[in-house]
Amino acid sequence: MFEEEEKKLEQRKKSIDKVEVPRDKLHFAVQSGFEKAKKERALKRSKIRKRSTWSIAIAAILLISFVTSISVSPVFASKVASIPGLEKIVSLIKQDRGLTAAVENDFYQPINLSQEKNGITVTLDGIIADKKGMVIFYSVHSKEVDLSTLEIKYLELSSGMTPRYRFGLGNNYGLNLTPREGTNFYSGVKTIEKVAFSKDPSWGMGIKNGDKIEHFNIPFTYKLMDVENKNIVVDKEVTIEGQRFKIKQLIVNPIRTTIKLEEDPNNSKKLLSRAFDELKLVDEMGRTWSTTPGNSYKVLPKGNLWEVPLMESFYFHDPKELTLTFGKVAAMEKSEAYVLIDTETKEFLEQPSKSIFSNLQVKDNRVSFIVQVDKEYDKNLVHFNKFIDANEKEFYIETGGLTPVVNNYVRGSMITVPEVGQKFEFELPDKSFTTYTNPIRLDLEFYPSWIEEDVQIEIK
């Protein structure tokens, strides 16, 4: 029945079997993995023995700190047994050391409220909340409708009637609900980085069933956990390829750790979007906390302060020593970080020395050019959100959804042209509406350019 597919899979196996195995390195990899596990076990034993006279609570927290993602700790298991509804979300959090520890330390608040509409039931299972943000666990099940035919259209957190957070998908998009294997049950988790405490919050969700969107809204109440942050003040400077940065401090709270750092305004290079994707913290036992790629951001558009959130928080792990490394930092010369276009003469007046832009065209009020990025570079990073005319007037380029009917908004698009690159196109403002003055400038927030130097910073 599937002879062809089977044949292809067998061919694939054969070609992978042909790949040469680096035997020495492989042997070494096994040995070092084994050593790492042994060392950790020994450490764990000695620590627990030493503190056996301490209170059970402290012992429990210590134990947690040695649990990594793969196995579930006894503490965690007992929480699962004692908190109603928690078993549903286990698979969502056991990959995240920070969240697991939050549950183990009683930060999980079960909600277990459901709403049913046309055979589909949405449940707000529970939340983890601290002063800044919230992690929301929700699930969907149905006895009548096959979940894999449904799509999520939006997720929303409101305070009274006011939406506080919304994750929405455009008209033509939906997120497939993929039910858990062998069930008709879906569970999801949404981390909301910043949301103020609200007395009357509600969780909303839009689910597309065929042509119809079902809107769910579940009001709930929760306690704001009054916890102390375990912030670490660093105030250390670092130089990477001549560019100076200052690590200000680490904001450490139960669900999130954020690194605050500052770029020296006199640096010759500009930090690009996703500047700190490779930043990493390693503790004395080799445990690593990495950043969530793409999540580092500038606090103020014109400021020098950056915030880099980590994927997991180490709040409950209390590392003794912490070392920070940067990896590759996305940056380019400030003097080159833009493209200057004259729409009359239809040419690039200025662009970076090793330019990735070509084939400029101006036709019927539309400007377009090709952006060529290497295979190693994520083409999703390529974007322009505004252009600036000779009088510093800003025009915002809207590439998705509706373009606001305001005279400094124009439509734009980015498409992939096979074997050529990304084609970026935007409209010039309608002259009867508003005017602009040549040349126009597009500032670069992305570029395949990095700085890298082997530097380490002792945080703790």
Place this chain on the structure above:
Amino acid sequence: MSEMKLVEQAIKGNEDAFLDLIHSYQEALYRTAISYLKNEGDALEAVQEVTYRAYRSIKTVKQPAYFKTWLIRIMMNYCQDVIKKSKREVLEDRIVSMQGVSEDFTYLEVEEALLNLSDYERELLHLKYFEDVKIKDIAVMWNTPEGTIKTRLHKALRALRHNFEEKGEMKRV
């Protein structure tokens, strides 16, 4: 010592037995990693991490007869996590740069189609067509009726075919 004895010893905490076992399966683990991650560095790191994870959870092995598959599954889970964390484009490019297999276009096509399957489907196909585990054994291991496994396997193959066809159409356009 027979493999079963070794596994039993390893579960009891015998470190030499554990190391013997991992070393005897290190190549299988490496090939699984290569099949997912496509490059030597990442595959070696995967083997290291899986050794570490296996040692930590050795006590959870319930069926010593399926020890090898247990290891392979830890590896597959690990690789799937890595893939999710990195980006697909990056991975596809790695495939192209992989030596010795780059000329074979069929291979690329399969690789792309596999990326579009669910973790479960990919795991199933891997066990059946890469590790040559019998459907009967998968059924025992996963505590699922044989018929169900067969149905799911067919579903996975159908999804694969669908991906091939989709790809084919795109090329024609």
